[in-house]
Amino acid sequence: MFKRPLENKTIMEGVDVSFECEVEKADHVAWFKDGDRVYPSSRLKIETLDNTVHKLTILQSKFEDEGKYSMRISDISSCAELDVKEMPDAVKQMSEYDRNIFLEAAKSGTAVRYYIRVMIVGQSGVGKTSLLRRLMNKDIKDVQSTDGINIEVKTCRINLKTEEWIFSSGKFISVLDYILLVTRKTF
Ligand SMILES: Nc1nc2c(ncn2[C@@H]2O[C@H](COP(=O)(O)OP(=O)(O)OP(=O)(O)O)[C@@H](O)[C@H]2O)c(=O)[nH]1
Numbered sequence: 001m002f003k004r005p006l007e008n009k010t011i012m013e014g015v016d017v018s019f020e021c022e023v024e025k026a027d028h029v030a031w032f033k034d035g036d037r038v039y040p041s042s043r044l045k046i047e048t049l050d051n052t053v054h055k056l057t058i059l060q061s062k063f064e065d066e067g068k069y070s071m072r073i074s075d076i077s078s079c080a081e082l083d084v085k086e087m088p089d090a091v092k093q094m095s096e097y098d099r100n101i102f103l104e105a106a107k108s109g110t111a112v113r114y115y116i117r118v119m120i121v122g123q124s125g126v127g128k129t130s131l132l133r134r135l136m137n138k139d140i141k142d143v144q145s146t147d148g149i150n151i152e153v154k155t156c157r158i159n160l161k162t163e164e165w166i167f168s169s170g171k172f173i174s175v176l177d178y179i180l181l182v183t184r185k186t187f
């Protein structure tokens with residue numbers, strides 16, 4: 001008997017997906033896709049955890065992975081469908097680096113996106129642009145008087161515990177959090 005049978009899954013292409021089921025007693029298991037036996041490969045992992053939890057993981061899913069997955073153990077079997085959805089255009093158009101971050105976040109399914117808008121308003125020459133640059137860890141040596149309004153859109157990560165804003169420099173860039181910083185010249 002199954003303590004927990006396989007469940008249908010819907011995922012986006014490129015993301016890893018796992019089918020998992022739990023049985024009452026340990027035994028040899030066989031996995032199938034659309035009726036054909038499948039074996040471990042570079043993109044397919046087959047595991048048994050604690051003797052009774054059987055898991056099939058497909059890494060970086062492709063359209064051709066879509067189908068009916070089943071497992072057989074002793075004289076019982078369980079099956080479930082895998083539905084692979086196309087990656088949205090916005091994700092396809094990202095740089096490979098950003099797309100990998102997105103897919104990594106999609107794996108855990110816990111990414112949270114925050115939008116914050118900061119508007120810096122003040123009299124002429126009081127240091128608004130310099131303040132903005134300091135916030136973004138930029139040099140302020142060559143700051144010039146702003147002509148009109150300056151809008152900066154910047155991506156960063158925020159450490160919610162320390163409230164620290166971590167601006168770029170390669171690996172800290174996240175596609176998940178955006179900050180819109182606005183400076184304004186007053187006359
Ligand atoms: N001493 C000192 N000078 C500063 C500081 N912040 C900015 N300045 C200088 O003040 C001048 C004006 O700075 P900005 O950052 O351009 O000021 P702003 O408010 O953006 O100016 P506008 O765009 O012309 O309205 C520059 O020469 C800066 O170097 C500061 O904290 N201390």
Ligand SMILES: [Mg+2]
Nearest residue numbers: 128129145146
């Ligand atoms: Mg300015």
